Amino acid sequence: xxxxxxxxxxxxxxxxxxxxxxxxxxxxxxxxxxxxxxxxxxxxxxxxxxxxxxxxxxxxxxxxxxxxxxxxxxxxxxxxxxxxxxxxxxxxxxxxxxxxxxxxxxxxxxxxxxxxxxxxxxxxxxxxxxxxxxxxxxxxxxxxxxxxxxxxxxxxxxxxxxxxxxxxxxxxxxxxxxxxxxxxxxxxxxxxxxxxxxxxxxxxxxxxxxxxxxxxxxxxxxxxxxxxxxxxxxxxxxxxxxxxxxxxxxxx
Amino acid sequence: xxxxxxxxxxxxxxxxxxxxxxxxxxxxxxxxxxxxxxxxxxxxxxxxxxxxxxxxxxxxxxxxxxxxxxxxxxxxxxxxxxxxxxxxxxxxxxxxxxxxxxxxxxxxxxxxxxxxxxxxxxxxxxxxxxxxxxxxxxxxxxxxxxxxxxxxxxxxxxxxxxxxxxxxxxxxxxxxxxxxxxxxxxxxxxxxxxxxxxxxxxxxxxxxxxxxxxxxxxxxxxxxxxxxxxxxxxxxxxxxxxxxxxxxxxxx
DNA sequence: AGATTGTATATTGGATCCGATGTTTCTATG
DNA sequence: CATAGAAACATCGGATCCAATATACAATCT
Numbered sequence: 001x002x003x004x005x006x007x008x009x010x011x012x013x014x015x016x017x018x019x020x021x022x023x024x025x026x027x028x029x030x031x032x033x034x035x036x037x038x039x040x041x042x043x044x045x046x047x048x049x050x051x052x053x054x055x056x057x058x059x060x061x062x063x064x065x066x067x068x069x070x071x072x073x074x075x076x077x078x079x080x081x082x083x084x085x086x087x088x089x090x091x092x093x094x095x096x097x098x099x100x101x102x103x104x105x106x107x108x109x110x111x112x113x114x115x116x117x118x119x120x121x122x123x124x125x126x127x128x129x130x131x132x133x134x135x136x137x138x139x140x141x142x143x144x145x146x147x148x149x150x151x152x153x154x155x156x157x158x159x160x161x162x163x164x165x166x167x168x169x170x171x172x173x174x175x176x177x178x179x180x181x182x183x184x185x186x187x188x189x190x191x192x193x194x195x196x197x198x199x200x201x202x203x204x205x206x207x208x209x210x211x212x213x214x215x216x217x218x219x220x221x222x223x224x225x226x227x228x229x230x231x232x233x234x235x236x237x238x239x240x241x242x243x244x245x246x247x248x249x250x251x252x
Numbered sequence: 253x254x255x256x257x258x259x260x261x262x263x264x265x266x267x268x269x270x271x272x273x274x275x276x277x278x279x280x281x282x283x284x285x286x287x288x289x290x291x292x293x294x295x296x297x298x299x300x301x302x303x304x305x306x307x308x309x310x311x312x313x314x315x316x317x318x319x320x321x322x323x324x325x326x327x328x329x330x331x332x333x334x335x336x337x338x339x340x341x342x343x344x345x346x347x348x349x350x351x352x353x354x355x356x357x358x359x360x361x362x363x364x365x366x367x368x369x370x371x372x373x374x375x376x377x378x379x380x381x382x383x384x385x386x387x388x389x390x391x392x393x394x395x396x397x398x399x400x401x402x403x404x405x406x407x408x409x410x411x412x413x414x415x416x417x418x419x420x421x422x423x424x425x426x427x428x429x430x431x432x433x434x435x436x437x438x439x440x441x442x443x444x445x446x447x448x449x450x451x452x453x454x455x456x457x458x459x460x461x462x463x464x465x466x467x468x469x470x471x472x473x474x475x476x477x478x479x480x481x482x483x484x485x486x487x488x489x490x491x492x493x494x495x496x497x498x499x500x501x502x503x504x
Numbered sequence: 505a506g507a508t509t510g511t512a513t514a515t516t517g518g519a520t521c522c523g524a525t526g527t528t529t530c531t532a533t534g
Numbered sequence: 535c536a537t538a539g540a541a542a543c544a545t546c547g548g549a550t551c552c553a554a555t556a557t558a559c560a561a562t563c564t
Contacts, residue, residue: 040348040350040547041350041546041547041548042547042548043338043547043548066514066515067515067516068514068515068516076548076549077548077549077550078516078517078549079331079547079548079549079550080547080548082335082516082517083334083335083338083547086295086335086338086339087338087339087342090339090342090343091342096292096516097516097556098292098293098515098516098517098554098555098556099514099515099516099517099554099555099556099557100515100516100555100556100557101515101516111428111429114427114428114429114430115429117427118427118429118430118433121373121374121377122373122374125373175366175370176363176366177363177366177367177370177437178366178370180344181370181433185429293516293517293518294517294518295517295518318544318545319545319546320544320545320546328518328519329518329519329520330519330546330547331517331518331519331520332517332518334546334547335517348546349526349546350524350525350526350545350546350547351524351525351526351527351544351545351546351547352525352526352527352545352546353545353546505564506563506564507562507563507564508561508562508563508564509560509561509562509563510559510560510561510562511558511559511560511561512557512558512559512560513556513557513558513559514555514556514557514558515554515555515556515557516553516554516555516556517552517553517554517555518551518552518553518554519550519551519552519553520549520550520551520552521548521549521550521551522547522548522549522550523546523547523548523549524545524546524547524548525544525545525546525547526543526544526545526546527542527543527544527545528541528542528543528544529540529541529542529543530539530540530541530542531538531539531540531541532537532538532539532540533536533537533538533539534535534536534537534538
């Protein structure tokens with residue numbers, strides 16, 4: 001499996017990670033979180049690692065991304081790094097300027113509001129399509145993910161658990177294109193959500209609403225599950241916006 | 253303006269285009285269709301040109317895309333070409349395999365159905381949001397695009413006119429993220445739509461439905477405009493699917 | 505002193521070269 | 535003559551080198 005990749009890139013997985021070469025603030029990025037076996041090229045690894053680091057908030061908004069530094073980190077040349085950065089820009093996660101470099105993209109409050117509105121529309125529809133196709137197995141998985149909220153104390157994992165819960169239900173809709181869009185939308189705002197969830201106590205409400213959605217799914221009530229999902233997302237969006245308005249000014 | 257770009261890439265615009273270097277079947281691709289001034293790099297130009305060629309059907313489904321051939325076409329090296337191909341793959345327009353190359357991605361009938369269903373959901377909502385914000389100016393523009401259907405005999409232009417009509421209304425919603433998604437969705441299925449429109453006489457119905465949507469917009473009836481848009485897209489999807497089922501088998 | 509210009513450094517985008525691997529063709533042998 | 539193995543060819547991903555440009559800072563002029 002690993003042999004499929006250039007050795008220089010795969011090496012950090014098994015050997016010691018060259019932390020000394022990493023610029024300040026970068027040590028939090030862990031390559032172990034990237035599934036090497038699914039990567040076809042070094043650019044895939046760099047892309048996935050950077051994407052994770054951005055959506056998890058390890059790379060702060062506005063942080064400079066220097067090609068040669070990243071190349072050094074991944075023990076590769078700048079070519080795969082550029083390809084990864086180009087893809088990240090395509091997805092709106094970073095912005096680049098010629099001869100000046102790339103920075104992690106920030107979102108204005110208006111943009112965040114739009115994305116939540118959009119997510120509410122899509123995800124409500126996805127769950128409506130999913131409910132009639134739910135099996136006992138997928139419901140069990142959703143139940144487990146729902147309970148994982150209660151047992152997980154590490155707030156850094158909440159974002160991941162949140163995704164797992166929703167996706168476990170969404171998968172049943174068998175709409176890969178919808179899910180791809182949902183994933184991209186969540187990527188954009190995930191780090192803001194994580195910050196808000198850990199700093200405020202928005203988790204208790206999320207737990208309650210998740211239980212409600214799950215119950216509607218178990219009852220087979222597609223319309224109710226859709227409405228609850230819609231309210232859940234819009235409510236989370238409103239909470240996030242008020243949180244951000246306190247943190248930063250209205251114009252940002 | 254042009255000076256912002258490496259000379260070798262910008263050259264074909266003003267000087268003679270090296271058609272001799274282009275492999276067979278490629279002469280239909282015209283660089284003039286790409287707005288050079290908005291491109292920050294050669295990769296942007298290659299990306300836009302290939303994207304246009306794919307969505308307009310100039311590059312057939314399954315067609316091989318060789319890096320060095322494309323690089324020859326654009327009078328550049330393979331590096332920007334690879335970046336462009338990587339971005340196209342991210343958007344699902346092509347698929348690549350190591351050491352084997354890239355091919356224009358094809359969609360199964362199920363995937364096409366899903367995308368139309370998705371578009372109906374999003375675009376209906378976009379027009380619902382747009383109607384209250386429509387001004388006389390944007391309505392005039394939409395009216396002009398709607399009439400352009402009647403006067404345009406060149407069927408190759410219908411796809412472009414269709415986009416212009418819908419987008420002129422959608423813009424008023426002031427939802428850039430929605431529009432970005434709409435654009436990406438349309439990119440995926442546009443070439444199939446174009447083929448179907450020119451080979452069947454689906455244009456008359458499209459004309460009629462466009463007029464209905466426009467009238468609802470003029471009347472300020474957001475719900476009706478949304479419903480008509482939804483029906484318009486779903487109807488076009490059904491027509492396309494039956495067309496494709498006749499052309500190819502159900503499994504493809 | 506402040507503004508302006510010139511130079512050194514940093515950083516990006518692109519070209520060329522190289523190694524790895526898939527594909528095709530040709531030859532040798534049963 | 536058919537088939538298996540080898541060799542030539544094609545193609546891709548990555549590394550290294552080079553050109554263009556932005557920024558920072560020092561030197562110079564008013």
